[in-house]
Amino acid sequence: MNLVWTIAKRELGGYFTSPVAYVFLVIFLLLAGFFTFTAGAFFERGEAGLAAFFAWHPWLYLILVPAVGMRLWSEERRAGTIELLLTMPVTTAQAIIGKFLASWLFLALALALTFPVIITANVLGDPDNGVIFTGYIGSLLLAGAYLAISCMTSAMTRNQVVAFILSVVLCLFLILAGFSPVTDLMVRWASPAFVDTVAAFSVMTHFDGFQKGVIDSRDLLFFLSVIGFALFATGAIIRGHRAG
Amino acid sequence: MIRIDNLVKTFGAKRAVDGVSFSVERGEVLGFLGPNGAGKSTTMRMITGFYPPSAGKVTVGGHDVTESPLEAKRLIGYLPENAASYPDMTVRGFLEFCAEMRGMDAPARKKALARVVERCFLESVLDQSIDTLSKGYKHRTCLAQALIHDPEVLVLDEPTDGLDPNQKHEVRNLIRELGRTKAVVFSTHILEEVDAACSRAIIIDRGRIVANGTPDELRSLSDVAGAVTLHAQGASEEKLATLGRVEKLNGSFRVYPADKAASAELTRAIVALADREGWKLDALRTEEGHLDEVFRRITLPDTVKRNG
Numbered sequence: 166m167n168l169v170w171t172i173a174k175r176e177l178g179g180y181f182t183s184p185v186a187y188v189f190l191v192i193f194l195l196l197a198g199f200f201t202f203t204a205g206a207f208f209e210r211g212e213a214g215l216a217a218f219f220a221w222h223p224w225l226y227l228i229l230v231p232a233v234g235m236r237l238w239s240e241e242r243r244a245g246t247i248e249l250l251l252t253m254p255v256t257t258a259q260a261i262i263g264k265f266l267a268s269w270l271f272l273a274l275a276l277a278l279t280f281p282v283i284i285t286a287n288v289l290g291d292p293d294n295g296v297i298f299t300g301y302i303g304s305l306l307l308a309g310a311y312l313a314i315s316c317m318t319s320a321m322t323r324n325q326v327v328a329f330i331l332s333v334v335l336c337l338f339l340i341l342a343g344f345s346p347v348t349d350l351m352v353r354w355a356s357p358a359f360v361d362t363v364a365a366f367s368v369m370t371h372f373d374g375f376q377k378g379v380i381d382s383r384d385l386l387f388f389l390s391v392i393g394f395a396l397f398a399t400g401a402i403i404r405g406h407r408a409g
Numbered sequence: 410m411i412r413i414d415n416l417v418k419t420f421g422a423k424r425a426v427d428g429v430s431f432s433v434e435r436g437e438v439l440g441f442l443g444p445n446g447a448g449k450s451t452t453m454r455m456i457t458g459f460y461p462p463s464a465g466k467v468t469v470g471g472h473d474v475t476e477s478p479l480e481a482k483r484l485i486g487y488l489p490e491n492a493a494s495y496p497d498m499t500v501r502g503f504l505e506f507c508a509e510m511r512g513m514d515a516p517a518r519k520k521a522l523a524r525v526v527e528r529c530f531l532e533s534v535l536d537q538s539i540d541t542l543s544k545g546y547k548h549r550t551c552l553a554q555a556l557i558h559d560p561e562v563l564v565l566d567e568p569t570d571g572l573d574p575n576q577k578h579e580v581r582n583l584i585r586e587l588g589r590t591k592a593v594v595f596s597t598h599i600l601e602e603v604d605a606a607c608s609r610a611i612i613i614d615r616g617r618i619v620a621n622g623t624p625d626e627l628r629s630l631s632d633v634a635g636a637v638t639l640h641a642q643g644a645s646e647e648k649l650a651t652l653g654r655v656e657k658l659n660g661s662f663r664v665y666p667a668d669k670a671a672s673a674e675l676t677r678a679i680v681a682l683a684d685r686e687g688w689k690l691d692a693l694r695t696e697e698g699h700l701d702e703v704f705r706r707i708t709l710p711d712t713v714k715r716n717g
Binding site for chain 2: 167168171172175178179182183244245246248249251252253254255256404407408
């Protein structure tokens with residue numbers, strides 16, 4: 166556990182010694198603000214809640230989370246530091262979890278910095294803060310799921326751009342499978358059971374509940390298993406490279 | 410400390426390492442020689458547990474690297490090829506991180522840091538970020554990382570690559586000194602390093618060990634080893650030819666004995682001959698052989714060998 170934390174600390178430090186962290190935080194907050202207040206019509210809705218804020222997160226994260234995750238392993242492979250890291254007395258699992266946790270913490274920080282939106286809602290009206298809280302939990306889990314996928318694609322290649330594109334495509338699939346315009350189209354030719362099955366793989370379906378203030382164990386399980394599966398796959402990919 | 414048994418590593422159809430066996434004890438410095446792509450780095454990556462072997466076995470300090478990797482890795486300090494390190498960290502931050510990964514607490518880290526910084530001459534760059542350093546400093550930073558936990562086994566992949574002659578000299582001295590108390594394996598393709606630092610050397614070519622011995626033993630594999638070269642006024646090739654095969658160099662002659670071990674007899678015979686014939690001997694020496702010649706002869710592809 167100590168080693169996981171040591172690796173996470175180094176990784177987190179890496180974000181802040183390069184411009185990555187600052188550029189990311191500024192852009193994330195600007196975009197989150199833009200989508201919430203302008204595109205999401207926060208003020209015109211006439212309701213005290215953060216629905217306009219959270220509804221955009223799957224799309225916002227689609228671009229931004231792969232940007233955070235793409236360097237995790239591809240950079241280690243490109244620079245050759247993966248050899249240094251994995252010949253130290255750590256297991257591959259510890260290294261993967263440490264690096265994942267570091268980026269997840271970083272995303273949590275970015276998310277925490279959106280606190281003014283909570284204050285705004287509370288000043289202007291009387292929102293249900295419980296719903297806001299579950300919304301944040303859901304958003305963090307959503308970010309974690311995307312991040313784990315980026316972690317996996319990052320392990321596949323030395324090239325950060327390739328890792329980025331692969332993970333955007335995979336995450337996009339996870340959105341579209343349950344995105345209502347897409348499911349509406351599918352209903353025309355597929356049986357409802359089939360559509361529901363496909364939609365069950367979507368982050369949209371599972372993020373919905375959190376936005377409504379419900380923490381359903383199935384939704385929780387979905388996000389945690391996406392994270393678990395993607396990190397497990399990361400391990401298999403890294404071992405695969407070394408096995409030759 | 411290191412025991413390697415019939416090690417094989419295949420990448421697809423290519424056998425990068427093909428049945429390599431050797432062992433290194435404490436107090437030994439093993440030089441690992443070979444042309445580029447001979448399998449040196451691959452072997453070292455298997456010793457350090459980065460690559461799992463396709464077949465065969467590596468044990469370090471009695472721990473099988475595949476079965477109990479953590480115990481084995483704890484004993485090893487490793488300098489990977491190209492001395493990779495995290496470019497955005499400072500030297501201090503990087504070494505602190507490595508010490509922490511080796512499970513040292515804060516006071517132990519401080520001590521270890523002071524020790525390796527002195528050893529590797531890093532004092533002046535301690536708070537610079539690694540990507541601003543020159544190649545020599547980057548290299549020494551990575552070497553410092555390998556030494557930080559004072560490991561019993563050192564695996565160094567081309568430790569002098571990219572260093573200037575003074576730095577090379579320092580690193581070789583360091584390796585020799587470390588070799589007194591540790592088991593050291595280092596790879597190189599610079600032959601003079603074998604003499605400068607190794608107690609034993611292995612030459613590897615296309616994944617197989619082609620020679621194994623002390624630097625002197627390897628040298629004696631050379632064609633000229635045991636030959637006697639003389640420079641004498643009045644010397645004649647025909648007279649010398651009665652003692653062995655003669656090669657004419659500019660102004661001097663080199664006589665090859667029929668049996669390499671008989672070079673002492675040959676020397677005496679030449680002195681007696683010169684005495685009898687009234688030659689004035691200016692210089693006389695027994696050839697020890699050249700490592701580079703041995704290296705070339707053993708590792709050149711067969712086609713090149715035949716042509717010359």
